[in-house]
Amino acid sequence: MVTQTTAETETLWPRIERLLPGVSKPARYIGGELGAQYPEHGPGRVAWLLVYPDTYEIGLPNQGLQILYEILNERTNAVAERAYAPWVDMEAAMRAAGVPLFSVEQHLPAGAFDVVAFNLSAELVYTNVLNLIDLAGIPLHASARGGADALVVAGGHCAFNPEPLADYVDAFVLGDGEEAVGEINDVLAGWLGAGEGRPGEPEARDRGEVLRALARLEGVYVPSLYAPAYAEGRLVSTTPVDPSAPAAVTKRTVADLADWPYPARPLVPLTEVVHDRLNVEVFRGCTRGCRFCQAGMITRPVRERPADQVRAMVRQGLEWSGQDEVALTSLSTADFSGIEDTVRDIVDDPDLGGRVSVSLPSLRVDAFTVGTAAEIQKVRRTGLTFAPEGGTWRMRRVINKLITEEDLYGAVDAAFSQGWRRVKLYFLIGLPTERDEDVLGIAELGARCVEIGRRSHKSVTVVASVGGFVPKAHTPFQWFGQDTAPELERKVALLRAEARGTKGLVIRWHDPSASVAEALASRGDRRMGAVIERVWRAGGTFQEWSERFDLALWTDALAAEGLSLDEVCHRTRDEYEALPWDHISAGLHRDFLWGDWQDALAGAEAEAVEDCRWTPCYDCGACTGFGLEHVVASPVPPAGGSQGTGQDLHDGGRVPVQLVGRAG
Amino acid sequence: MRLRFAKLGKVRFTSHRDVARMWERALRRSRLPMAYSQGFAPHPLVSFGLALPTGCESLGEYLDVRLDEPRHGETPVAELPGVLSLLLPEGIDVEAAAFVPEAEGSLQQEVASCDWVLEVLGVPDEELQERVEQVLSAPTLKVRRQRKGRQVEDDIRPAIRTLVVTEPRGHLRAELATHPRGVRPADLVAALGTGAVPGWAQRTHQWIERDGARFEPLTVSGPVTATAATQHARSTFLNVRNGSQPVPGGAPAGRGRGR
Numbered sequence: 006m007v008t009q010t011t012a013e014t015e016t017l018w019p020r021i022e023r024l025l026p027g028v029s030k031p032a033r034y035i036g037g038e039l040g041a042q043y044p045e046h047g048p049g050r051v052a053w054l055l056v057y058p059d060t061y062e063i064g065l066p067n068q069g070l071q072i073l074y075e076i077l078n079e080r081t082n083a084v085a086e087r088a089y090a091p092w093v094d095m096e097a098a099m100r101a102a103g104v105p106l107f108s109v110e111q112h113l114p115a116g117a118f119d120v121v122a123f124n125l126s127a128e129l130v131y132t133n134v135l136n137l138i139d140l141a142g143i144p145l146h147a148s149a150r151g152g153a154d155a156l157v158v159a160g161g162h163c164a165f166n167p168e169p170l171a172d173y174v175d176a177f178v179l180g181d182g183e184e185a186v187g188e189i190n191d192v193l194a195g196w197l198g199a200g201e202g203r204p205g206e207p208e209a210r211d212r213g214e215v216l217r218a219l220a221r222l223e224g225v226y227v228p229s230l231y232a233p234a235y236a237e238g239r240l241v242s243t244t245p246v247d248p249s250a251p252a253a254v255t256k257r258t259v260a261d262l263a264d265w266p267y268p269a270r271p272l273v274p275l276t277e278v279v280h281d282r283l284n285v286e287v288f289r290g291c292t293r294g295c296r297f298c299q300a301g302m303i304t305r306p307v308r309e310r311p312a313d314q315v316r317a318m319v320r321q322g323l324e325w326s327g328q329d330e331v332a333l334t335s336l337s338t339a340d341f342s343g344i345e346d347t348v349r350d351i352v353d354d355p356d357l358g359g360r361v362s363v364s365l366p367s368l369r370v371d372a373f374t375v376g377t378a379a380e381i382q383k384v385r386r387t388g389l390t391f392a393p394e395g396g397t398w399r400m401r402r403v404i405n406k407l408i409t410e411e412d413l414y415g416a417v418d419a420a421f422s423q424g425w426r427r428v429k430l431y432f433l434i435g436l437p438t439e440r441d442e443d444v445l446g447i448a449e450l451g452a453r454c455v456e457i458g459r460r461s462h463k464s465v466t467v468v469a470s471v472g473g474f475v476p477k478a479h480t481p482f483q484w485f486g487q488d489t490a491p492e493l494e495r496k497v498a499l500l501r502a503e504a505r506g507t508k509g510l511v512i513r514w515h516d517p518s519a520s521v522a523e524a525l526a527s528r529g530d531r532r533m534g535a536v537i538e539r540v541w542r543a544g545g546t547f548q549e550w551s552e553r554f555d556l557a558l559w560t561d562a563l564a565a566e567g568l569s570l571d572e573v574c575h576r577t578r579d580e581y582e583a584l585p586w587d588h589i590s591a592g593l594h595r596d597f598l599w600g601d602w603q604d605a606l607a608g609a610e611a612e613a614v615e616d617c618r619w620t621p622c623y624d625c626g627a628c629t630g631f632g633l634e635h636v637v638a639s640p641v642p643p644a645g646g647s648q649g650t651g652q653d654l655h656d657g658g659r660v661p662v663q664l665v666g667r668a669g
Numbered sequence: 670m671r672l673r674f675a676k677l678g679k680v681r682f683t684s685h686r687d688v689a690r691m692w693e694r695a696l697r698r699s700r701l702p703m704a705y706s707q708g709f710a711p712h713p714l715v716s717f718g719l720a721l722p723t724g725c726e727s728l729g730e731y732l733d734v735r736l737d738e739p740r741h742g743e744t745p746v747a748e749l750p751g752v753l754s755l756l757l758p759e760g761i762d763v764e765a766a767a768f769v770p771e772a773e774g775s776l777q778q779e780v781a782s783c784d785w786v787l788e789v790l791g792v793p794d795e796e797l798q799e800r801v802e803q804v805l806s807a808p809t810l811k812v813r814r815q816r817k818g819r820q821v822e823d824d825i826r827p828a829i830r831t832l833v834v835t836e837p838r839g840h841l842r843a844e845l846a847t848h849p850r851g852v853r854p855a856d857l858v859a860a861l862g863t864g865a866v867p868g869w870a871q872r873t874h875q876w877i878e879r880d881g882a883r884f885e886p887l888t889v890s891g892p893v894t895a896t897a898a899t900q901h902a903r904s905t906f907l908n909v910r911n912g913s914q915p916v917p918g919g920a921p922a923g924r925g926r927g928r
Contacts, residue, residue: 018679026724026867031682037758273694275680275758276687327694327756360711 014046017104018112024098032276033061034095036087036109039273039326042074043110044084046117051193053077053085054108054118054141054155058125058133059549061089061109062278068286068334069161070124071268073186080187082194086110086118090133093547096140106140115141119197120156120189123174125163128526129519129549132541134159135173145538147175147229152210156193160185164226165256165303166478168243168585169526169533171228175216179224179589180256180303181289183265189225192218217249224257231588233531238572240530243588255590256303258631262289262310266318273326282330282364283322287315287347291336292635294614294623296405296605297394297433299477301336303591305627307618309638312343319351323361330362339369340616343638345377370408375419388427388468389420396432396446403438403605405614410450417454421461428454428467434496435474435488435520438608444496447471448503448510455509469504470513471497473520477527478586479593481601486577487524489570490556493517518556522548524574525559530585533573536562594626670734670744672753673765673887676727680760685720688761692717692732695756701744704735718776718886719783719875722853726871731776731886733769764889776886781878782830782846787854788868789839789861798834800861801841805832810860825860828852839868844876 025031046052055074057064064070070087077085086108091099099105106115115121121141123134135145138157144150147157159170160178167177178185196215197207220227230250233243245252259265271283288309291301310318319331331351335341348363368374370391378389393408395401401408420428432447451469458465473493476485488496497514504512525533539562540548547553563569578584580599604612617623618635628634676688683691693713696703705711714735721727736744745752750763757763773779792800804810810826829852830844845852854870876883 022679025682031724032684032687035679035682037679037760039758275683275691277690281690324698327696327698329697360705 014113014117016112017107017114020102020104021107021112024095024102024104028095028098029092030062030276033089033092034109035275036112037275038065040268040270041110041272042078042085044078044086046084046113049082049194049198051083051120051190051197052118053083053120053122053190054088054106054115055085056088056090056106056121056123056137058090058123058130058137059127059547060092061274062276064089064124065272065274065278066280066284067124067126068268068284069126069182071272072265073122073182074272075267075269076183076186077190080190083190086113088115088137090130090137090547091140093553096136096546099140105142106137115143115155118155119193120158123157123159123161125159125161125170127549128163128169128523129554131170131526131537132545132548134170135538135541136546138173146172148172150175150212151208152212153207154212156215158189162300162303163527165299165589165591166527166529166586167226167228167589168233168531169529169537171231171531172534173538174228176219177226177228178257179226179254180591181259182257183259183267185222185224185257188222189219192222217247220247220250224255226254226589228531233585238567240583240585242583243531243585253588253590255630256592258306258592258633259289259308260631260633261636262286262308263314266310266314269318269321270325271322273328280332281328282332283319283326283328284332284334285315285318285322286310286335287333287338287341287344288335288638290627290635291340292617293337293340294405294601294617295394296403296481296601297436297474297477298336299480302480302593304336305592305625306631306633307635307637308633309341309343309636312347312638315343315347315638316350316354320354320356323357329360330364332364332366334366337369338365339374339377341638342618348377370412370416375416375423379419379423388429388466389425390429390431391416392431393450394431394433395436395443396448396450397443399608400436400439400443400446402610402613403608404433404436405601405605407613407615410453413450414453414457417467418457418460421458421465426458426462426465428458428465430454430467430469432469432471433474434471434500435493435517437482437485437605439488439496441496441499444500445503447500448507448512451504451510451512452507455507458509465509466511467509468511468513469500470515471500472515473517475520475524475527478584478589479591479598481598481605483528483584483598484578484580484582484602487521487574488517489575490517490521493520516551516554519549519551519554521570521574522554522556522559525563525570528585529573532566532568535566536568539565590630592625592627592630594624597623597625670736670746671767671769671887672732672734672749672763673885673889674730674732674754674757675762675764676721676730676760677762678726678760680758681726682724684723685717688721688730689715689717691758691761695753696734698756699749699753701734701749702737704737716775716777719780719847719851721872722855722870724870725854726869728871728873729764729875729885729889730872731875733776765887767887769887779877780847780875780886782844782876783851783872784874784876785841785843785845785854785857785870785872786835787841787843787858787870789841789858789865790868791864791866792839792861794838797839797841797861800865801832801834803862804829804860812856812859814856823850823856825852825856829857832857 055070057067057070074085077083088106088108139145143154156175158176159174160182164177164179216227219225220230230245230247231243232246234241288307290304290307292307293301295301351363393413394406395404417428434444447469451467454467476482476487494517501512504510540558543558545558703713705713716733718731746766749766753763807826809824811822812825813820813822828846830846832843835842855867858865858867877886
């Protein structure tokens with residue numbers, strides 16, 4: 006801590022300890038994880054509180070947060086601790102006892118930190134973000150903060166439409182944070198250090214000065230230096246109002262994951278969390294080109310970790326943690342070009358005692374991949390999950406999820422014949438150009454999968470999990486008007502009726518009104534902030550928890566702000582309408598996205614966008630814009646998985662690929 | 670092989686299941702030659718003693734671990750408490766390890782009673798003695814509890830073997846039987862009547878009774894007193910504030926202080 010008094014850095018633990026016997030799951034609040042760090046705060050060290058705005062068990066495994074935690078604590082001029090959203094009962098107890106948001110390591114109050122940094126992985130946590138800013142004792146609105154208040158920053162996928170939180174967050178970081186976090190830290194260290202010993206500090210510090218300095222960093226968006234303009238109730242532009250702010254802010258991209266083997270000491274919690282296993286990220290980015298998928302679009306290009314480094318991180322991580330399961334994480338993990346050799350080496354590693362399970366959380370839909378999964382999972386899980394996303398081939402052409410029925414049935418047959426009795430299929434409904442027959446197609450696919458399963462077992466379960474589609478920023482579907490909640494409900498009912506006759510087929514669905522609220526938070530412009538604030542003030546925290554979600558909170562707030570669901574969510578935009586994220590760039594050309602959107606609307610005749618690691622470039626802009634190319638671990642494409650693209654990858658290795666030299 | 674450990678400080682807010690998982694990870698990291706179950710999903714053969722209610726401390730918890738072909742001479746039993754303590758989270762301190770005969774029954778079966786020290790909040794000091802006497806003189810003590818999701822009423826009086834007021838102020842010492850049904854400190858405090866709220870609680874001993882004798886499943890060499898252990902727990906935080914960095918095992922230097 007650079008300037009705060011020591012009184013503020015005293016632990017709150019004795020006060021917190023008294024609250025814990027009265028709350029559910031008290032282990033959420035004690036910290037003590039393997040890998041937790043207890044840094045010494047002091048002059049010249051910028052103190053970061055890294056906050057995941059959901060419960061401990063959901064937030065703890067977050068890899069982005071763990072990576073930044075290690076990188077910051079390795080610096081001599083930074084310290085970092087973590088905080089998570091206290092559950093409703095704990096928050097009430099904290100507010101009643103006057104206990105602010107605290108770090109889980111040393112149980113220091115949020116006021117002891119110079120920066121409060123949020124991970125934004127889902128839009129429905131936005132009300133929690135406001136709640137946590139308030140619980141931290143920081144003025145809610147960025148405009149009301151002074152030189153002594155902590156800086157509120159945010160990063161993560163949702164930052165690609167930062168506008169709904171623009172009034173509450175001082176600075177957003179776009180894209181990969183590994184490099185940017187150090188640069189931000191150095192700017193802050195200079196600013197905080199300059200105030201040392203001056204009379205009247207820290208109140209007299211000029212907050213504008215540090216915000217302008219941050220805005221000059223690549224990938225950092227300072228919303229207070231931009232002004233939106235509206236005409237006839239609609240956004241027409243968002244432009245800088247300060248010379249330090251660029252017209253558009255472009256995301257950061259780490260060129261080579263090999264330079265960042267983090268987390269090196271992954272956190273192992275004392276209590277149960279959602280993913281109780283070691284996670285090793287094998288690549289970032291995805292080139293499958295699924296048009297609905299924001300993650301795939303904004304994380305391009307593909308950067309694979311060298312296979313040797315993957316193996317080393319797995320071995321070291323398991324030895325460190327004592328866990329018996331490792332997940333190789335990425336989008337579409339089976340697309341890692343060294344996947345087979347890598348997983349086999351892990352499974353056969355004598356140092357690991359042969360008792361290690363490898364899981365590929367994101368399975369590609371084909372028999373080959375299932376074969377690999379069967380081979381490597383020492384402990385057979387209850388089910389396998391595939392994501393065909395669309396119920397008919399036409400629908401899947403539209404969304405460019407190019408899985409043929411042959412691919413799917415082959416994968417399902419492989420799964421059932423190799424011992425699994427339960428297969429889960431993910432689908433989206435409410436997709437562009439969707440007809441009722443596409444929805445009914447889900448039941449048909451499901452029924453066929455049950456039939457295939459009966460060849461291997463007397464009784465099988467196929468769960469078709471159906472989610473309402475939410476159009477996201479920086480995707481070809483960003484212009485699309487979302488289905489209304491009643492329309493989504495109608496489609497769910499249609500599907501349920503169709504599936505009712507099929508024994509063994511179970512339809513699960515997400516609350517359509519939650520999809521609509523998610524669209525509000527993910528597509529809204531700066532005016533959405535006041536709506537989120539109203540929802541929070543009405544008690545609407547933890548909105549991604551179904552027992553806490555209430556659409557009426559959102560529609561009431563919208564009405565009070567003179568906005569509507571139709572305007573924000575359900576309206577299809579034209580080519581020339583200003584989008585709230587036009588001044589934010591994920592590197593993708595707007596022309597490419599619009600062209601791809603038009604291609605999608607061609608339906609069954611839609612042009613397929615193939616995996617561009619192994620085909621000529623579609624010029625989306627992600628590589629060329631950053632002077633990068635896809636980085637692959639092996640020049641041999643993984644075998645299997647044509648995914649209907651027409652690429653013959655069954656044998657692997659036939660497609661000529663040039664290996665890109667690693668930087669450094 | 671039987672292990673005895675203490676659960677003190679912040680880690681007391683973890684559950685019995687959480688502690689089981691900590692042990693599984695620590696045992697894997699220790700590279701002890703664990704025996705695994707046969708079958709589709711082999712798991713290490715570890716059995717835990719009586720569950721400790723979440724939020725309570727303990728000076729004597731136990732688990733039995735089956736080792737693969739244990740060649741007694743080769744397993745460094747004497748070093749195990751130190752090594753395992755380093756591999757376990759702060760606040761879980763392994764106090765003793767020893768081979769026990771296979772013939773011995775399970776810990777859950779064998780332990781007949783537990784000693785507790787517990788803090789009672791919400792009752793004036795001068796009243797505490799009187800309330801304790803009321804409890805002891807009552808023929809039955811009905812307490813409402815949740816069991817398997819249902820509200821039930823149990824008579825806990827037969828399980829209260831001893832109950833006395835002790836130092837420091839507001840604390841009781843109790844011996845509670847575990848059969849046919851265990852009594853948790855919170856149940857006992859509830860029986861003390863209006864206003865009584867459970868505070869800090871610590872299990873100090875577990876007792877096995879056999880042939881008229883009473884002994885612990887595993888004894889610790891050297892004195893372990895409630896006071897010393899409490900000091901240790903209270904000093905846990907100071908270790909951290911003194912700036913000591915955790916060693917790679919996750920345990921801060923200076924652990925075990927006060928013992």
